[in-house]
Amino acid sequence: MNGVKNLTKKALFLPIFCMILVLLINLAKSPTFFSVAIQNGVLYGRLIDILNRGSEIAILAVGQTLVVAVSAGTDISVGSVMSLSACGCCMMLAGYGVNSATQLAVPMIVGMLFGVLLGGVSGAFNGTLVAKLKIQPMVATLILYTAARAIGLLLCDNQITYIRYEPYKYLGNFLPGFPVPTAILVTIAVVAVVSLLLKRTALGLYVQSVGINSRAARISGINSDQICFLCYLLCGLCAGIAGIVASSRIYSADSNNIGLNYELDAILAVALGGNSLAGGKFNMAGSIIGAYTIQAITTTLLAMGVSTDQAPVIKAVIVVLIVVVQAPVFKAWMSRRSARRLALASAATEQGKGMPVK
């Protein structure tokens, strides 16, 4: 009993609990849910699909977590920045004005790095507005939310640029001869780099200090503005990487659709992870679990035959449930309830003792 109590006190308990719940519902619906098979030399299965498809949200959630923590605001431009980065990458690879390339204009890595760089520049732009000019995060990032997609379209000469070059598809699918989807590897790499930053440097402490009380952090010798800027920069870089992955999946830069509404999933992932959107303390692992929970819900609904148009409704219901379960008010209510039940139970046994035994 005590062990259970301690377990429920852990910060990550609820995010993990919700995730498991979603997975169990899946299992009940389709018993083969957890089965992972190798077909055509690659891993295959619902679970793998969730991990694979959830990559972009997970990568975005990493950056978003830092932004939320440091500035108590959200970067709503990440979806559009994904699109910008994809367009930049494809434009470099195909050459400006070419709408379908079978041969690359520059080495593939150069194009991809350019895409990620565009993400970084976007992040730096947001960071400057928020950290130096003290514009509210949502307003500051609203600029690129609307503009980045359009800039991407400009880069691609107002058309969808296709890269019909086999290796370009590797990132969104599989590396030849390797069974794990490449996107999962990218996510692991991003998470590993950021975790290393948080573990080995004082970045985590700085971000939380600035997020909780930036004035006090500054007096204590932390360059609050710089840390805030850095978080937005990292968030932009994450969006850039996610954009390249998304582009590789469809081997093109579809400016209107890549990353559409992803900023909302990214923010939701942070919240589902048990992080306060009011900034301050954060839990990176929670956000990542949150990201995959969202993807699990989406995949499940689609697999259960819910049409793409209706899926958001059911998704909304589930999300509301998860958020309510995690809300402090609800938790307090639950603990009061169980306390009352315990009191009733002990009162009942007291009475039982008083009764004559026949």
Add this chain to the structure above:
Amino acid sequence: MDEQVLITMRDITKTFPGVVALNHAQLTLRKGEIHALMGENGAGKSTIIKCLTGVYERDDGEIKMDGVEGNIYNHSTQDAQKIGIATVYQEVNLCPNLCVAENLFIGREPKTKLGTVDWKTMFKMAQKLMDDLDITIDVTATLEHFSIAIQQMVAIARAVSMDCKVLILDEPTSSLDEKEVEKLFSLMRSLKQKGVGILFVTHFLEQVYEVCDRVTVMRNGKFVGEYNIDELPRLKLVAAMLGKDFDDLAAIKPEGATSTSDEVVLDAEGLSHKGTIKPFNFKIRKGEVVGVTGLLGSGRSEMVRCIYGADKAQSGTEIMHDKKLKINAPIDSIKSGMGFLPDDRKADGCIGDLSVRENIILALQARSGMFKRIPRAKQIEFADQFIDILKIKTASRETPLSQLSGGNQQKVILARWLCTHPDFLILDEPTRGIDIGTKTEFQKLVLKFASEGMSVVFISSEIEEMLRTCSRMCVMRDGEKVGEIEGEMTQESVMNAIAGGDKK
């Protein structure tokens, strides 16, 4: 005097994770009396008040109030206000971005027929209220333009205007200067005449003897006793608070630091910050304790903020250890060996949600840089060391700082600076809002640091405290350094310097 009992609190118990904050505490407040509530930091004064006003829900115990049936459970401050309990807290809890009138009437604004806020009436009412209390300020200006003292007065005015039967003042005087305190006291006395029961939490013995009728003393979350002020000698009151006989204050040498070398640690010339402080010179030697004195708003804090770089100096030079400093941000001063404990603990000092450990190592970590993370074992070592040295009362080193009492939070922030072994430490009102026991500890610590070669700037509203610790004082008036006093200093000579003898 009307002896009718207004409020009785019995057997109040409240626990926080790891701490029993109140252990069967009790309190009785009568009509038309000013009742002092005293005790050391962490004695449970603030907690018992918060249980009464509905900020916290008590675990156990009963609260009864005259005119209200049954056991009272206030679930929010609104509940408390409804039955006539108004509170002014230790730290100003108003909206700094709203104007004074809005702050006075927030939640009960006069409305026009259309249901919109009737600004004209509101400003008029606000002006009248402030006039009645003899506070001359523009009620249409936003609150943040005013000093903490004025903000506090506004908070009190708000409470007064709500027709309360019980007024709770949780250390209202800790940021007021003498004149303002006098004003507050006359206000309290007139409220007392009207039959309001006033619960007055303070650390200042003088004030208790000046205005209070009775005193309830608490220690470690428990009720120690209730006394009539006239029948209680000071020493007995202090002994009751500390639980021991206590004459430690006298043990501190009035001489201040004894041995100062000639080595100049910091030499600042012509520093200024537009709008807050006019150009000033400042010099401090190794092992010296220098006080900065002046009325509130005279530029005491602004002067040290300028030296430290919390507000970047717009002119002048600073030379430390014969090296010219270039200070753009606090980190530059930290790197050259300075430390700064700011006066506004809540806004500039505490990182409330972080643990005691993280708060302690913060400045040291900032100095070593982001990429040189202090290993966790080392962090724990530092934290434990300072929790021990400074006798910080905390459930554990991982407890969030916000859960500590005010004085202990202050100690944690002091530890943050001691960690960096500064050559030059600035303490701006380090003893504000903390009990005399801790105050004495702070004063002793300052002298100990100085004897170890640290140079300290010590600012306090209590002149006595500075007389005990400082060997020299800078005198500030209206944003300008007007002089220094040295050698034989008495309360009178300092007051004269502050007031400016030439003016009268």
